[in-house]
Amino acid sequence: MKNSDENAGSTARPKRADAQRNKEALLDAAAAIFVTSGVEAPVRDIAAKAGVGTATIYRHFPTRADLIIAVYRHQVEACAEAGPALLASGATPYAALERWIGLFVDFLVTKHGLAAVLQPDNPGFDTLHAYFIDRLVPVCGRLLDAAADAGEIRSGIQAYELMRGIGNLCIGAGGDPRYDARRLVELLVAGLRNADGS
Template sequence: MVRVQHGGGAARTKRADARRNEKALLDAAAEVFVASGVDAPVRDIAAAAGVGVGTIYRHFPNRADLITAVYRHQVEACAEAGPALLATEATPYAALVRWIDLFVDFLVTKHGLAAVMQSDGPGFATLHAWFLDRLVPVCNQLFAAAAESGEIRSGLDPYEVMRAVGNLCVGAEGDPRYDARRVVGLLVAGLRTADRPG
């Protein structure tokens, strides 16, 4: 009723405002996550976004919701890249390698995000599930293609490999002797068929 009193235009304006607000909030949260990790104090995020903490709780009741929202677009892009790579790369294995590279790029540049892949806290369960729901099918597709083309071993669980890749990206920053891409490269090399031609 209140909405009716305000009229449709007002409601739309409101919604637009809310959206702008949410967008600003997500941008700010992303920055804070990079700087302080996904465990950053809620107040810091609110301050960075220029909103009150209450606003954050309204939009994202739990932290996982916020993290999910923050990275949704990027994860989305990563997910969509799978089929595309499969279509453009020379072989399914090449596509798989490229895709994993994208995944790694995504993870290592987000301080602390990789930890999400391993976190067992109940609050992160939703986020965890969301990541998997969105990316594992893509990964499945790539693995299936590469297995069918005989480029990688059969019997591999794409989920497990993704989880492994995620783990390898944890804490990659700040240690000059540890290069997540390099060790992921080793892992990916290990996927190849045991008795491949060369």
């Protein structure tokens, strides 16, 4: 028979797992709202999308900056984890690269609002930027290497350089309805293909 301490431990784990799932659902909801309404969207809208009360959001994230930073980190992790998953999915390496870049562009659209909360002179900005580079550049590099090894793209493309170029294409994407950053990113990615059209 289990003692009371063991019973307490077994009931605590599911609660922690539920709390983590709820927090991730909340971050997913916040990210979706930020894309459509910006980082200044009302907390009640985020709570409604996540199916929780506003108090739950404030319990996890006391300030809007806390929420935005958590969304940023959550999306970096999702983007980082997607790379290996796409390579293992059975898609060609080039198709995996294309899909991953689509996710990266989605991330950049959400990330744009971070500037409203963190200015470049804020130490938190540098920390997040370093985290972004450390997590995502190696993933992009692995996708590029796999596509190059398969003969689908030119070799020698640097992950940081490509990501920086994509980022520059996405600047101001939300400010001008005549500017379609996604289409330009698609053209850039198509340009990675080998010259023989493969």
